[in-house]
Amino acid sequence: MKGMKCRCGFATISDKRLCPRCGKRMKTAEWPDEGKVLSFTRLQAIPEGLPDPYNLALVAVPKGPKLVCWTSGTLRENDPVTIFEQKGKYLCSPKIGLDFKLDESKSD
Numbered sequence: 001m002k003g004m005k006c007r008c009g010f011a012t013i014s015d016k017r018l019c020p021r022c023g024k025r026m027k028t029a030e031w032p033d034e035g036k037v038l039s040f041t042r043l044q045a046i047p048e049g050l051p052d053p054y055n056l057a058l059v060a061v062p063k064g065p066k067l068v069c070w071t072s073g074t075l076r077e078n079d080p081v082t083i084f085e086q087k088g089k090y091l092c093s094p095k096i097g098l099d100f101k102l103d104e105s106k107s108d
């Protein structure tokens with residue numbers, strides 16, 4: 001995914017020119033479409049006519065932004081997920097069955 005990143009470490013997927021944290025000019029940045037679940041919310045009252053997915057996860061992209069993603073799955077904190085964009089909304093799904101590690105520790 002693409003977004004903006006500041007030298008101070010602030011990152012966002014919105015198209016902001018100036019950093020809301022320090023006020024400096026931000027640069028465009030790109031991150032892999034994957035992250036880790038920080039928190040997960042199962043919506044109890046689902047509005048009528050709202051199609052799947054209807055749960056929300058706050059996902060942290062490594063060295064990148066945190067974003068709220070819709071998901072139809074049930075996620076837990078620290079679950080690795082794949083993020084994708086659909087009609088202007090961010091969705092995520094669990095990375096299951098993939099030998100994937102977020103930290104780049106090299107253990108054989």
Ligand SMILES: [Zn+2]
Pocket residue numbers: 006007008009010019020021022023024
């Ligand atoms: Zn900044």
